[in-house]
Amino acid sequence: MNDTLTNQLLSGQSVGATVQVVIDALFARIRSEEYPADTRLPSERTLASELGVSRNTVREALDVLENREIIRRRAGSGSFVTYRSAPDRNGxxxxxxxxxxxxxxxxxxxxxxxxxxxxxxxxxxxxxxxxxxxxxxxxxxxxxxxxxxxxxxxxxxxxxxxxxxxxxxxxxxxxxxxxxxxxxxxxxxxxxxxxxxxxxxxxxxxxxxxxxxxxxxxxxxxxxxxxxxxxxxxxxxxx
Structure with a gap:
């Protein structure tokens, strides 16, 4: 997915301000490959503690990321990164x-x-x-x-x-x-x-x-x- 388009889609969601902050923070970590493709995200509890928000807020942010195919959830296993940045075509x-x-x-x-x-x-x-x-x-x-x-x-x-x-x-x-x-x-x-x-x-x-x-x-x-x-x-x- 094109990075610019992804940013527009994520910022266009109808969510609360705090949820949007969490979405932005998580997507920034994914784009910078702090959370590389195919790796598991920290638990909701860990993310909530790191970001200073409730687990419900983290869960809502993860819902948006999953809907936009940035992450994928696996029952009993957690959330995994599916997003990949567009390759550099010009070198x-x-x-x-x-x-x-x-x-x-x-x-x-x-x-x-x-x-x-x-x-x-x-x-x-x-x-x-x-x-x-x-x-x-x-x-x-x-x-x-x-x-x-x-x-x-x-x-x-x-x-x-x-x-x-x-x-x-x-x-x-x-x-x-x-x-x-x-x-x-x-x-x-x-x-x-x-x-x-x-x-x-x-x-x-x-x-x-x-x-x-x-x-x-x-x-x-x-x-x-x-x-x-x-x-x-x-x-x-x-x-």
Missing amino acids: TDSTVAERTSPLDHLVMRGILEPEMVRLAVINMTPRDLEDLSKTITHIESVRTEISDFVRYEEELYRKIAQGTRNPLLASCYDLVIDACQQSFRAPLMRRHLTPKRIQDYQQRYNTLFNAIAARDVEAAVEFIKLHLVEEQKLLLQDG
């Missing part, structure tokens, strides 16, 4: 990523990441934070494996982006990660991601997580700005 994202230089990439990170972290601090749910904590644990388990560290680092940033509850921002940041995966990053990491530097990054990301978990917007944003300065120094050193 535009890939082309942009391939043309992005290391400096372009860092500039975009400087624009997006402070606001991304700010929104994540405000909007991440306890469930999001628990999931983010697991990624931090994975990061801290790495000793020398560069590929593992990079994979978990990307996972960390994706979860923070998804935690903003802003699907457009999350999609923009997916493109930033795509650019990050281009050829310039591999040799850069091989040259600079030593065991000592891995430990340094582990400490940094632990600090970032603690600020997000404490709902400390100022500390989290200040941290990411300082982290980006260090990333810039690394890039200039490489140049």
